[in-house]
Amino acid sequence: MKVQGKIEHKGFGTGTWALVTDNKTYELKDAPSDLKKKGLKVEVNGEVREDVMTTAMIGPVLEVQSFEVMD
Template sequence: MSIHVEGTIERKGFGMGTWALVSSKETYELHKAPADLQKAGLKVKVSGQIREDVMTIAMIGPVLEVASFEVVN
């Protein structure tokens, strides 16, 4: 399922750590987050796919594979 989400990037300390997108409604675990997106506190708009075929150790929310993103102020 393709989605568009606006939120803040956070580093979650589960296992070896994972990057997450925290929106007002949901927390998404980022799947293979691009290096430019791996900055805690970054406010972004992200477009991507929910990956229901991917399991993770952190299990903090739906797994989101990023197709594109833009930084917002």
């Protein structure tokens, strides 16, 4: 699936990276270091992992397969 939004760092525990859309927040799994930049507008191609639980529990876990920076 493809999801567009903005990258944010959420301060739960040691912190986690998230993709925030207009109506949902996804916790990013296996995000490459180039994606971990606050405020970056991106389109992420990935898979929602229903079989993964995290300590942050901020939303569905989105396993990143690829991404593209948007203007």
